[in-house]
Amino acid sequence: MIDLSRIGMEKGRQYETIITTKNEDGSKNAAPIGVICAGDDKIINRIFKGSHTLENILREKEFTVNITHDPELFKTSTLGNLNQECFSKDYSLKICDAYFKCKVISFTEAIKQSDPIKKKGEAIVIKSQVTDIVIHRSAKAMNRGFGYVIESLANYTRFDLVDEQKKEEYLNRFREANRVVLKVGTKEDIKAMGEIKKELIKKGFKP
């Protein structure tokens, strides 16, 4: 059954995945890319121009999204290239928890709205149809929201214990955490951040 909720994905939220694609020479490529769930069987990606992944998707019109919580896979595919032996024949990653196959529906020029770096025409928005889901073991796609809620709560409890400089640092952290949660988090994460913000305002801060 093609239903992204099977791997913990919720419509409108963004997940951290590793996308694998076919290079022009037939070799395999992997890169960490955010995936926005756009329904049971549809996703959206915004990918910066200039990346191999984007070139490969523009050419092949299909790609694989791998679900994993392995820091080594994320680190290596960001800092360099994964060894070809990490890939299965079908272009998925051998040690991922789950993966799904996508076919592109549309490409659109765009800016990466919520990124710290905004330049018009710098990214392409790709809408895709999920054509197959394979689950190796019970897996939930990585969502960054909850971690920021926990960090914001931990810092909130220390506000009254630290000096002005540290308070300013915590406020900056809160603003960044809130920016990310609004972009990627679940409704519950967003609600929690809103209430932490209210409490900070009550204390006289400007979060």
Next chain:
Amino acid sequence: MIDLSRIGMEKGRQYETIITTKNEDGSKNAAPIGVICAGDDKIINRIFKGSHTLENILREKEFTVNITHDPELFKTSTLGNLNQECFSKDYSLKICDAYFKCKVISFTEAIKQSDPIKKKGEAIVIKSQVTDIVIHRSAKAMNRGFGYVIESLANYTRFDLVDEQKKEEYLNRFREANRVVLKVGTKEDIKAMGEIKKELIKKGFKP
């Protein structure tokens, strides 16, 4: 079987949980507290003096550790008090994914070493024996490490695209992320952060 690895806990690593305790008047108390896994059936907590949770544990010598990824539970138990209806008769939280019961082995005066606020004698280290584990549904205790690895990798990819001020901000973020990962993360998280640090040094930064 009493084995904390059943809920994803690994020796030496710290997890974000909600600890529930019995107040002096018999009512129920909940607070978000970090739990360090000290083996299959032992945990360690460092708790600031002055907290209700600490008072309750010093008096009762037992407590309950709840495993949940619910931002609402974390938010409410940090900013205020959970409604008594949120608790089961056995003091666990009704909607947690899993919980375990603990009996105190020892109390030790300490400073909270790795915290931004360090004052001697401000915390108590509690070592406890796990006496029972109840799993409502497949659950992994929340560990903050992986989220910081992902954030550090995302910022790393933007280093060459941003101005000096933003670079400094990213470096500060990296330092804080690395501090937390060294404290709470898995071996794999710590290794990944070490390699990101090496790459930043290669680029001429001082992370």
